[in-house]
Amino acid sequence: MSLLNSLLEYNHGFVERREYESLKTDKFPDKNLAVLACMDARLVELLPKAMGLKNGDAKLIKNAGALVTHPWGSVMRSLIVAVYGLRAEEICVVAHRDCGMNAIDPAAILEAARERGISDETITTLQSAGIDLDSWLKGFSCVEDSVRHTVSMIRQHPLIPRDIPVHGMIIHPETGALELIVNGYPSV
Numbered sequence: 742m743s744l745l746n747s748l749l750e751y752n753h754g755f756v757e758r759r760e761y762e763s764l765k766t767d768k769f770p771d772k773n774l775a776v777l778a779c780m781d782a783r784l785v786e787l788l789p790k791a792m793g794l795k796n797g798d799a800k801l802i803k804n805a806g807a808l809v810t811h812p813w814g815s816v817m818r819s820l821i822v823a824v825y826g827l828r829a830e831e832i833c834v835v836a837h838r839d840c841g842m843n844a845i846d847p848a849a850i851l852e853a854a855r856e857r858g859i860s861d862e863t864i865t866t867l868q869s870a871g872i873d874l875d876s877w878l879k880g881f882s883c884v885e886d887s888v889r890h891t892v893s894m895i896r897q898h899p900l901i902p903r904d905i906p907v908h909g910m911i912i913h914p915e916t917g918a919l920e921l922i923v924n925g926y927p928s929v
């Protein structure tokens with residue numbers, strides 16, 4: 742059976758068995774929290790369990806590396822919607838050890854794209870149109886610095902209210918242990 746069919750078949754049973762009933766909630770996060778985390782597959786269940794988050798507790802935004810790469814990109818937009826439309830009152834950036842975006846090699850990604858049939862011509866055309874693929878694909882070399890940078894991008898965004906605490910953490914992808922990198926509460 743294809744992956745798609747197995748997903749759909751499982752879903753049919755899930756709904757029929759009414760397994761959703763234990764997960765019922767509404768769109769407002771019960772902990773008034775928005776989390777920006779990495780999409781790493783090891784964190785699918787580990788991250789919410791390690792942070793004590795249940796269905797309905799938080800707005801969870803995921804991408805490769807838990808990064809804000811652009812002040813007007815979809816991550817910032819999601820955070821702004823979470824704050825003004827969905828009652829998020831605190832933000833946590835949660836990166837992790839052993840992240841695939843740590844020291845990712847843009848040249849290797851482009852080589853893999855070529856092997857999958859993307860032509861040199863396409864890549865050259867994009868580059869000559871001014872798209873800097875190397876910077877666009879690059880990750881980070883130090884996860885702590887990356888978390889601090891992402892926290893400050895959010896913190897300094899002109900549409901994020903000054904009184905929203907923005908915290909930064911690194912989660913261990915096996916144990917779920919959290920390291921606090923930035924405490925977003927005002928220092929006393």
Ligand SMILES: [Zn+2]
Nearest residue numbers: 779781840841
């Ligand atoms: Zn990652």
